[in-house]
Amino acid sequence: MNQEIGATGYILIINNDPLMRQAVSSYFSDHNFPTSCLPWSEWNCTRTLPSLIIMDQPHDGLDRLRSIRSRSDIPIIITGNRADEVDSVVSLELGADDYIVKPSPRELLARARAILRRRQMSGSAQTRVRDGGGYRFNGWRLERYGRRLVDSNETPVSLTKGEYALLLAFLEAPERPLSREHLLNATRFHEDIFDRSVDVQVLRLRRKLEIDPNAPRMIQTERGIGYVFALPVERF
Numbered sequence: 001m002n003q004e005i006g007a008t009g010y011i012l013i014i015n016n017d018p019l020m021r022q023a024v025s026s027y028f029s030d031h032n033f034p035t036s037c038l039p040w041s042e043w044n045c046t047r048t049l050p051s052l053i054i055m056d057q058p059h060d061g062l063d064r065l066r067s068i069r070s071r072s073d074i075p076i077i078i079t080g081n082r083a084d085e086v087d088s089v090v091s092l093e094l095g096a097d098d099y100i101v102k103p104s105p106r107e108l109l110a111r112a113r114a115i116l117r118r119r120q121m122s123g124s125a126q127t128r129v130r131d132g133g134g135y136r137f138n139g140w141r142l143e144r145y146g147r148r149l150v151d152s153n154e155t156p157v158s159l160t161k162g163e164y165a166l167l168l169a170f171l172e173a174p175e176r177p178l179s180r181e182h183l184l185n186a187t188r189f190h191e192d193i194f195d196r197s198v199d200v201q202v203l204r205l206r207r208k209l210e211i212d213p214n215a216p217r218m219i220q221t222e223r224g225i226g227y228v229f230a231l232p233v234e235r236f
Helices: 018-030 061-069 085-093 105-128 161-171 180-186 191-209
Strands: 011-014 035-038 052-056 076-080 098-101 134-137 140-143 148-150 219-222 226-229
Touching: 011 018, 018 035, 018 105, 052 061, 052 105, 061 076, 061 085, 076 085, 076 105, 085 098, 085 191, 098 105, 140 161, 161 180, 161 191, 161 226, 180 191, 180 226, 191 219, 191 226
Parallel strands: 011 035, 011 052, 052 076, 076 098
Antiparallel strands: 134 140, 140 148, 219 226
16 A cells, blocks of 8 residues: 555545546556545545545535535545636635646646645644644634634634644744745645635634734735734744
């Protein structure tokens, strides 16, 4: 078994185009990545989930994405037929790990490998993070164990996966300008397609952290560069 794939041992390809399913499956198999292929009509949301899903985007694709995300954090790559920023941003907001327009099997394999590699590294890093570790800033507290954000009144504030990854990137490099490329890598997006998605995530994070999101004190814009977390941060 390929060591990158994980315990379930295969990648699920859900696509209504039989030629695309065959092309991707054959290419992955040639590179020692076992696959299982299905059209959407045969997909059952209660089935055992694989190590990664590559799914095309039918008319109800976002509902299907929500269904999967409601019970699992399995990596998901969505393939689209058009370069629509709304589709890509909404898909990422709902929990997709990547959105690719008309990809070749070679590009799909490269993206899948990158996601699985990051997932392995993240899992290894989490095992090294001690219980209770995290960051304090301006009365707030981010606890890495459990991914818990608490305000100055000890009230928990919910974060999406993307918001947590973005905030963590800021807190690990406080008072230092960070480029959009750096933040895209930290949140598992890809600058060549989703440059504006960082701005969307920053706006959502400001609404949760700032007293006045239109005059932010914590996450400030660095023109021509990206953003900077402007307050000091204490590790604990």
